Amino acid sequence: MSNAGENVKTVRKRRGLSQRELAAASGVSLSTIRKLEQGDREGARLETLRMLAVALRVPTMLLAAGPHEEDxxxxxxxxxxxxxxxxxxxxxxxxxxxxxxxxxxxxxxxxxxxxxxxxxxxxxxxxxxxxxxxxxxxxxxxxxxxxxxxxxxxxxxxxxxxxxxxxxxxxxxxxxxxxDRMEAAATINTQCWLLLRQGELSKAYDLAVKWADETEPKISRATPAELSTWGWMLLRVSAAAVRNSQPGDAADALRFAKAAAVALGREHSPENDFLRTFGPTTVALKRAENASVADRPDLVLRLAEAIPATGLKPTSNNRNRHLLDVADAYAKTGQYTEAFDKLGQINNDSPEWLPNQRYARVILERVVKGRRTLTAEMRTMADVVGLPF
Structure with missing residues (x-):
């Protein structure tokens, strides 16, 4: 049995739940839970562990066997x-x-x-x-x-x-x-993202909280660069918290980030650094991302309607991630054609970016499973994102 499987089984028993009851409460299939606990699977995606953690009322990382990354x-x-x-x-x-x-x-x-x-x-x-x-x-x-x-x-x-x-x-x-502190914070921002991609949620959260405290400015006299830096630290806090089954902390951090964006009043890129672009649109994109992580496809689609299409360049990293969230929401709600169209839009804008996104493979896999037949374009897309046979 994998460590993740052992952890799920231990916590499930402590909560007095059967596998079937956990499946009903979490939305994770009974067969997946059985295979995980029996050791028939090496591990589980963070999304699956988060759904189980929410149902079991524990942090996601308590269930995880360790960092989850893909080579x-x-x-x-x-x-x-x-x-x-x-x-x-x-x-x-x-x-x-x-x-x-x-x-x-x-x-x-x-x-x-x-x-x-x-x-x-x-x-x-x-x-x-x-x-x-x-x-x-x-x-x-x-x-x-x-x-x-x-x-x-x-x-x-x-x-x-x-x-x-x-x-x-x-x-x-x-x-x-x-x-100086601002130059260091620009690096810390990416370090937090690195920890998130590695599945090191607690480390990402602690690092982001530390630097959010370190860079918090006095709003009344803060420069645009200071607001952008602080805002991004708060977005990293929120991203780590929502993935680690800490919805209250995620909401609080996102609320403070919105306050920084309102004070800024527009999208701002300190020193023309696209990695630090921050403002109301960026916060709106991350709010939709949090809804996606929390498995609220209905909310993702509602939020997406209010995000201005011209807020960020089509090829920006945040914009592409948002389009994946929208595609995932469509796939989860059975709107497979719309989901595939979003993947196609991303591929047209960023053909070298999309093949590196594991998330895109997960979305396309949902589309494939939800359709009786595949179009030629869907089969081509499967090759683009590396969907295994």
Missing amino acids: PSTATVDRWAEVRNAIERPPLTVWADDEPPTVAGVRNAAQEISPLFSSDEYDALSVLLPRLLQEAEALGPEGRAVRVRLLQLAGWLMVQTRQFTAAETALERALDDAA
């Missing part, structure tokens, strides 16, 4: 090998070219490739980023600021593609070089 595909590992090398084994000597890199040159190059991150152009980044990271390292102390920025972006990219060890290294290096 990147072989193709992903091969594609990013040079980027990982540049992150994990930076050069020990200065650049050997006749014309060594300059701070201004590397900064300009970093600015030029920044749009490639926000538009998820992975092929180009896999070629350009390794050299740029190496040049930034060769700059020495004078290149600290541009090096931190590149490491933040590289860490975010590694989280996005589920290369978590490299992500940890990049973000730790960026944090070590941070010049």
Whole structure:
């Protein structure tokens, strides 16, 4: 029996529930619970554990066997090998070219490739980023600021593609070089996301709470950058809490984040950093995400109707995640054509982003199971997201 299965069985018995009663209370199928407790499954998705935890009135992580993550595909590992090398084994000597890199040159190059991150152009980044990271390292102390920025972006990219060890290294290096609290908070924001993707919900929650306290400004005289930074820390608190079956804490954090967004009055990107874009639309997207995590597809669809379509660029990471939540809500309510259309929209906007999303495979699997036959487009999409046979 897996540790998760043992934990579910122990808590279920403490609550005086049969497997059938737990299935009815949680919405998890009886066969899934049986297989989990009997050890016929290696583990369960965090969504399943969260549903069981809600029914058993315990934190999700009490049931989890440990961190839950998914390894990147072989193709992903091969594609990013040079980027990982540049992150994990930076050069020990200065650049050997006749014309060594300059701070201004590397900064300009970093600015030029920044749009490639926000538009998820992975092929180009896999070629350009390794050299740029190496040049930034060769700059020495004078290149600290541009090096931190590149490491933040590289860490975010590694989280996005589920290369978590490299992500940890990049973000730790960026944090070590941070010049002030605000620069450090930009890295912490991505570290919280990394912990969430690894299933380390309690660690993500504690880290986000600590930095939300650390960065809380006086609202009456806060700068837009301070409000954005604090708001994002609160969104990370909320995201960790809702996943760890702490709905009250999640709602409280989201309420404070909304207050920061109202004070800001608009979407704001400190220093044109798309990773820190924050405002009323971002909070609305995260409110819908929380509803999705809490298995409220009806609420997700209602909230989505009120979110302005032009609030964020179609290829932004938050926007794509929101469209997945909407697709999932459609699939859960039996609206399979609408669910598939949302997946198609994401694929049209971000064809290199979608294949890295396990969530997309879960949604498409629901669509496949809910239909008698599949269209040619659905079969193609199954290949795109890597849905197993």
